Amino acid sequence: MHIQPTFRVAAAPTPLQPHAETSALLSAMHPAAITLYAAEATIYNLGDAAGALYFIEFGTVRICRLTADGRRQIVAFHVAGDVFGFEAGSEHESYAESVEGAGIRVLRPSLGQEPTSSLLLLALKSLSRTQNHLIVLGRLTANERVASLLLDLAERQGDDRRVHLAMPRNDIADYLGLTFETVSRILRIFKDQGLIRLRSISHIDLLNPDALAELCQ
Amino acid sequence: MHIQPTFRVAAAPTPLQPHAETSALLSAMHPAAITLYAAEATIYNLGDAAGALYFIEFGTVRICRLTADGRRQIVAFHVAGDVFGFEAGSEHESYAESVEGAGIRVLRPSLGQEPTSSLLLLALKSLSRTQNHLIVLGRLTANERVASLLLDLAERQGDDRRVHLAMPRNDIADYLGLTFETVSRILRIFKDQGLIRLRSISHIDLLNPDALAELCQ
DNA sequence: CGACCTGTTGATTCTGCTCAATCAACGTGG
DNA sequence: CCACGTTGATTGAGCAGAATCAACAGGTCG
Numbered sequence: 001m002h003i004q005p006t007f008r009v010a011a012a013p014t015p016l017q018p019h020a021e022t023s024a025l026l027s028a029m030h031p032a033a034i035t036l037y038a039a040e041a042t043i044y045n046l047g048d049a050a051g052a053l054y055f056i057e058f059g060t061v062r063i064c065r066l067t068a069d070g071r072r073q074i075v076a077f078h079v080a081g082d083v084f085g086f087e088a089g090s091e092h093e094s095y096a097e098s099v100e101g102a103g104i105r106v107l108r109p110s111l112g113q114e115p116t117s118s119l120l121l122l123a124l125k126s127l128s129r130t131q132n133h134l135i136v137l138g139r140l141t142a143n144e145r146v147a148s149l150l151l152d153l154a155e156r157q158g159d160d161r162r163v164h165l166a167m168p169r170n171d172i173a174d175y176l177g178l179t180f181e182t183v184s185r186i187l188r189i190f191k192d193q194g195l196i197r198l199r200s201i202s203h204i205d206l207l208n209p210d211a212l213a214e215l216c217q
Numbered sequence: 218m219h220i221q222p223t224f225r226v227a228a229a230p231t232p233l234q235p236h237a238e239t240s241a242l243l244s245a246m247h248p249a250a251i252t253l254y255a256a257e258a259t260i261y262n263l264g265d266a267a268g269a270l271y272f273i274e275f276g277t278v279r280i281c282r283l284t285a286d287g288r289r290q291i292v293a294f295h296v297a298g299d300v301f302g303f304e305a306g307s308e309h310e311s312y313a314e315s316v317e318g319a320g321i322r323v324l325r326p327s328l329g330q331e332p333t334s335s336l337l338l339l340a341l342k343s344l345s346r347t348q349n350h351l352i353v354l355g356r357l358t359a360n361e362r363v364a365s366l367l368l369d370l371a372e373r374q375g376d377d378r379r380v381h382l383a384m385p386r387n388d389i390a391d392y393l394g395l396t397f398e399t400v401s402r403i404l405r406i407f408k409d410q411g412l413i414r415l416r417s418i419s420h421i422d423l424l425n426p427d428a429l430a431e432l433c434q
Numbered sequence: 435c436g437a438c439c440t441g442t443t444g445a446t447t448c449t450g451c452t453c454a455a456t457c458a459a460c461g462t463g464g
Numbered sequence: 465c466c467a468c469g470t471t472g473a474t475t476g477a478g479c480a481g482a483a484t485c486a487a488c489a490g491g492t493c494g
Contacts, residue, residue, distance in 0.1 A: 065348060065349070065351070065352050067352060067356055067357070071352075071356040072356070073351055073352040073355045073356045075348045075351050086341055086344060087341065087345070088338060088341035088342040088344065088345045089345075093345060093348075093349075094348065114331060114332075114333065114334055115331075115332055115333075115334055115336075115337040116331065116332075117331055117332055119332075119337065120332040120336065120337050120340060121305060123337060123340050123341055123344060124303055124304065124305035124340055125305040126344055127303060127305065127340060127343055127344045127347060128304070128305045128306075128310060130344060130347045130348055130351065131282060131292045131310075131311065131347055132282070132310075133351060134282070134290055134292050134347065134350060134351065134354060135282050135284060135288075135290040137351060137354035137355045137394065138290045138354045138391075138393075138394030139284055139288040139289070139290045139394065140284070141481080141482095142481075142482065168440070168441085169440075169441065169442095170440085170441095174355075176355075177354065177355030177356065178482075178483090179482075179483060179484080180440090180441080181441090181442080181443085181482090181483080181484085182481095182482060182483075184441060184442055184443080185442085185443080185482095187442095188442075188443085201440085201441075201491095358449080358450095359449075359450065385472065385473085386472075386473065386474095387472080387473095395450075395451090396450075396451060396452085397472085397473080398450090398451080398452085398473090398474080398475085399449095399450060399451075400473095401473060401474055401475080402450090402474080402475080404474095405474075405475085418458095418459095418472085418473070
């Protein structure tokens with residue numbers, strides 16, 4: 001097991017039983033042992049050879065793309081149970097970093113093997129999620145974007161009343177196409193409206209999920 | 218061959234030799250005969266049963282998603298040679314319409330068949346394209362968005378100096394996360410700057426592709 | 435204890451939206 | 465053939481939402 005320095009787990013590791021297609025994939029692809037990544041560690045970089053997939057045991061991962069002048073767009077956040085690393089070409093067109101500390105299994109494809117249906121399904125789910133995010137970036141207001149993120153995280157974390165924001169404000173902004181100041185302001189607005197409670201900087205109670213859902217329409 | 222009423226082809230049909238993975242897919246999936254669609258015709262709708270894929274012989278297709286209150290986001294434009302219709306679940310989460318008249322072959326999956334690698338590759342290319350569009354919507358200015366569309370269309374149409382805008386301004390706006398007035402204004406700005414020439418409402422000459430490329434960084 | 439980093443808050447600016455008028459292209463019916 | 469209505473595109477004026485610039489607070493680490 002490879003351990004990176006200054007490892008720190010922000011949240012308690014929450015192992016998660018994988019979905020049907022994920023466990024099918026895990027058995028088909030001979031997963032490696034868990035590699036531990038420190039917070040802010042690079043998992044793969046722009047231009048790295050693609051092919052392997054990554055299964056998250058615990059922690060949070062961000063997938064990023066850059067404009068030529070360095071503006072960053074976070075394409076996706078992945079959490080425990082997710083598989084990421086899909087790439088159409090032979091090189092990664094994005095880079096992946098751990099947000100908090102994370103534990104990840106590398107899945108290496110058996111050479112010359114035809115793809116399984118579970119692999120295709122995972123790729124298509126990724127596509128569906130990404131398409132959905134296009135609506136967020138293209139057609140929702142800043143308020144609606146933040147509300148949709150809170151609800152999305154709540155759903156993925158399996159608790160519809162409490163959300164753990166593993167990522168800093170800046171990451172949220174780069175995911176939602178906003179600035180971190182705007183994210184901060186909108187959280188405050190939601191607080192003032194009694195929609196949320198800021199238990200701590202990274203823990204938020206959703207006091208009125210329905211009103212939030214109403215918002216992101 | 219099924220023919221829809223009031224068929225009209227805006228541009229001359231341009232049959233295109235498919236890429237390697239596409240032709241592999243075509244032979245593997247027993248394509249149906251070409252169906253002709255009139256302009257603005259529905260190819261599949263929200264909630265329709267998914268599973269089939271669609272190969273474009275000629276014409277342009279838009280894939281759309283809606284917010285709950287009816288705002289539209291065009292998730293992708295597809296042109297001759299493209300395959301679309303991928304869906305993770307059993308129902309379509311978006312709808313597809315012809316922009317101009319279009320000729321399309323339906324590809325029906327052989328039941329119980331494992332996916333081919335060419336199918337996965339096409340899905341991953343779709344994912345890559347969609348991720349790239351996230352940058353456009355999340356991090357580019359209005360000028361940069363329009364410039365990136367012009368260059369993208371030029372590249373896909375195989376002529377780096379002339380672009381055919383098959384879709385109305387409103388579609389461009391809903392693809393780029395703008396309003397149609399803004400699209401119109403920016404085209405005028407580009408014209409005034411000598412970057413483009415509006416040969417007609419739907420035909421644009423790129424007088425300075427490099428400057429446009431500079432723009433979208 | 436001081437430096438640094440993240441987050442919050444305020445003031446101001448500006449990009450792109452909204453609302454509105456006008457125009458051109460096209461089709462229809464008198 | 466021309467008047468009229470319709471639709472998409474262009475252009476203008478004013479406004480609003482989010483960005484930018486800036487100051488400051490709180491927590492963490494050396």
